Amino acid sequence: MARLNVSTSFVLCIQGHLFSIRLFMEIILGLGRMIVMELKSKEDILEMLEGYEKIVLFGDSGCAQMCDVGGILQLEDMTDFLADHGKDVLGYVFVEGGLCDEFATKQELEKHKNMLEEADAFLVQACGVATQNLTEMVPEKISLPAVDSDFLGTMPERFHHDERCSMCGECVLDLTGGICPITRCAKGLLNGPCGGSMDGMCERDEDTECAWQLIYDRLREIDKLDNIKRIWEMKDWSKKHGPKTIVHEAKDALFQ
Amino acid sequence: MVLKPLFMKPRTLYSSNPFFSRQPKQISISLVRLPYTCTEEIQILVQTHLSRLLEDNRFVVTAEVGPPHGADEQLLIDRVLHVKDYCDALNLTDNVRGIPTMSSMVCSHFVRDCGIEPVMQMSARDRNRILFESELYGAYALGIRNVCFMTGDHSLLGSHPEAKMVYDLDSIQALQLASHLMSGNDLAGDTLEGTPHFYLGATFNPYADPIELQSWRVNKKHKAGARFFQTQAIYGVSRFERFMNRLDVDAIKTLAGIIPLKGPRMARFMNRKIPGIKIPETMIRRLVDAGDGLSGNEKRGVVRSEGIRIALETIEKVRAIDGVDGIHIMGVGWEESIPTLVKEAGLYPRPKKGE
Numbered sequence: 089m090a091r092l093n094v095s096t097s098f099v100l101c102i103q104g105h106l107f108s109i110r111l112f113m114e115i116i117l118g119l120g121r122m123i124v125m126e127l128k129s130k131e132d133i134l135e136m137l138e139g140y141e142k143i144v145l146f147g148d149s150g151c152a153q154m155c156d157v158g159g160i161l162q163l164e165d166m167t168d169f170l171a172d173h174g175k176d177v178l179g180y181v182f183v184e185g186g187l188c189d190e191f192a193t194k195q196e197l198e199k200h201k202n203m204l205e206e207a208d209a210f211l212v213q214a215c216g217v218a219t220q221n222l223t224e225m226v227p228e229k230i231s232l233p234a235v236d237s238d239f240l241g242t243m244p245e246r247f248h249h250d251e252r253c254s255m256c257g258e259c260v261l262d263l264t265g266g267i268c269p270i271t272r273c274a275k276g277l278l279n280g281p282c283g284g285s286m287d288g289m290c291e292r293d294e295d296t297e298c299a300w301q302l303i304y305d306r307l308r309e310i311d312k313l314d315n316i317k318r319i320w321e322m323k324d325w326s327k328k329h330g331p332k333t334i335v336h337e338a339k340d341a342l343f344q
Numbered sequence: 345m346v347l348k349p350l351f352m353k354p355r356t357l358y359s360s361n362p363f364f365s366r367q368p369k370q371i372s373i374s375l376v377r378l379p380y381t382c383t384e385e386i387q388i389l390v391q392t393h394l395s396r397l398l399e400d401n402r403f404v405v406t407a408e409v410g411p412p413h414g415a416d417e418q419l420l421i422d423r424v425l426h427v428k429d430y431c432d433a434l435n436l437t438d439n440v441r442g443i444p445t446m447s448s449m450v451c452s453h454f455v456r457d458c459g460i461e462p463v464m465q466m467s468a469r470d471r472n473r474i475l476f477e478s479e480l481y482g483a484y485a486l487g488i489r490n491v492c493f494m495t496g497d498h499s500l501l502g503s504h505p506e507a508k509m510v511y512d513l514d515s516i517q518a519l520q521l522a523s524h525l526m527s528g529n530d531l532a533g534d535t536l537e538g539t540p541h542f543y544l545g546a547t548f549n550p551y552a553d554p555i556e557l558q559s560w561r562v563n564k565k566h567k568a569g570a571r572f573f574q575t576q577a578i579y580g581v582s583r584f585e586r587f588m589n590r591l592d593v594d595a596i597k598t599l600a601g602i603i604p605l606k607g608p609r610m611a612r613f614m615n616r617k618i619p620g621i622k623i624p625e626t627m628i629r630r631l632v633d634a635g636d637g638l639s640g641n642e643k644r645g646v647v648r649s650e651g652i653r654i655a656l657e658t659i660e661k662v663r664a665i666d667g668v669d670g671i672h673i674m675g676v677g678w679e680e681s682i683p684t685l686v687k688e689a690g691l692y693p694r695p696k697k698g699e
């Protein structure tokens with residue numbers, strides 16, 4: 089737990105530092121990848137909140153903060169914005185780590201019990217998992233999503249995110265030199281590039297690299313081109329189908 | 345690495361993941377192993393007019409008509425009657441660029457009624473393996489025997505960018521599936537009530553990158569059952585030749601794609617909008633120069649003749665390339681050019697069926 093125990097003020101003061109934040113997150117939280125999300129439009133949020141007066145906001149120091157949708161700054165901004173539009177924002181709940189962590193979230197809920205009881209609705213500035221967690225944990229209140237969850241990606245620099253994984257349930261990165269064809273090829277092809285791959289770019293638009301060109305270059309580099317010479321047979325998409333539950337056994341070591 | 349209870353979510357971490365309780369073992373990527381008949385040895389039992397001509401090493405001409413953008417089958421029939429005497433088989437495109445047009449299977453059926461052999465195109469963009477199987481049964485029942493598989497353009501390039509694309513299979517896997525059905529079983533291994541047989545084809549684009557990987561893909565398609573190939577439109581011949589040199593041309597039949605250019609505007613549009621097309625600037629220049637100083641109908645006529653001339657030159661050049669077994673003319677909204685091209689290239693009349 090110590091790894092996650094970072095004080096709010098420390099988070100606040102570091103938030104503005106473009107370069108240190110990523111390092112900070114990676115070292116302290118071990119997050120280099122995340123659920124990438126964007127705030128919905130102001131209009132959508134106001135429409136969603138129609139009929140609810142007393143609002144409590146939710147954010148966290150994990151993905152939500154790294155995507156600049158649910159860090160302390162955005163919670164403050166949202167408070168001002170909603171107040172300007174006649175809402176009574178009672179305050180916010182900020183979870184160190186992630187709202188997906190029910191254990192940490194429960195502790196915060198406990199701390200803010202009185203405020204939460206007074207609220208008409210919760211506005212969740214974190215991913216869809218967070219909103220659903222709160223719905224389940226506090227069913228007597230309405231939890232509403234302030235963001236659209238977009239993809240599982242990386243953050244090469246602040247405000248910039250690239251999609252990296254579609255959680256297909258059967259990872260093939262060992263065969264592709266660490267580049268995901270399912271996610272990074274615009275068509276998710278498994279047997280090499282389509283006929284639209286030209287000069288390294290994807291047919292879909294001129295800004296997207298062709299994943300299969302990247303895979304080819306990488307495999308050539310590591311002398312593993314044989315991986316893609318043979319036919320890859322049909323993928324078992326049933327491994328991707330949800331809803332899924334994975335239940336791990338508590339063990340001390342891997343492979344025991 | 346140690347798994348500490350700390351990182352476990354209270355509600356979900358309570359039972360066993362069998363993975364951890366086993367000895368270390370090699371985890372293999374189990375992309376589904378199908379009850380496959382080895383696709384390399386797939387016997388194509390069916391004979392079609394197209395397959396016969398290709399096997400007899402006749403220089404083949406196929407053409408393509410776009411299905412109507414709506415429900416009027418008469419439009420299709422008109423287009424077909426216009427070109428049917430000038431080709432050996434006729435391709436029916438499958439929702440090119442994700443713009444919905446009449447189903448290629450239904451159109452193939454009408455084309456057959458017009459007395460010419462259809463090549464039904466099937467793209468992987470809009471169907472999963474279930475629909476592939478179902479449509480292949482239906483197509484066979486309708487008398488359709490030539491099927492050409494393709495990846496399909498990204499739907500963002502067309503009029504329905506909001507659509508959810510499928511890509512359950514890629515074109516190679518779709519070919520495997522079709523080959524597999526010919527063994528009399530479906531993907532689950534269940535016996536079919538009636539086994540379909542097809543003459544299978546695929547496409548390739550010699551201009552696509554990386555060239556080595558693209559040529560491997562042609563190999564894979566051949567292994568998966570493709571016997572004939574229709575290429576993307578050829579303009580610059582040297583790259584096409586380079587690509588052909590990489591292929592085992594004796595194993596496959598290749599029809600070089602030809603799209604006659606109506607004018608510089610169409611050429612630029614295609615370079616911009618059609619994936620995989622590379623029309624050299626010198627060719628566009630020729631079209632511009634041809635119409636220089638002219639206007640109206642006169643200009644249009646002259647520019648179009650230049651477009652036909654360019655296409656004829658390309659046909660002549662590709663005929664000289666080792667491994668080219670025919671041409672595939674795509675009218676792309678200019679179907680009237682097909683009879684002219686075939687006649688002027690000296691490829692008319694076409695052999696009669698059963699000849």
Ligand code: SF4
Pocket residue numbers: 252253254255256257258259260261268269270271
């Ligand atoms: S192969 Fe599957 S699990 Fe691996 S990165 Fe791609 S989508 Fe994610």
Ligand code: SF4
Pocket residue numbers: 272273274275276277280281282283284285286289290291292297298299300301
């Ligand atoms: S161009 Fe490359 S990345 Fe784009 S769809 Fe084709 S294979 Fe995939």
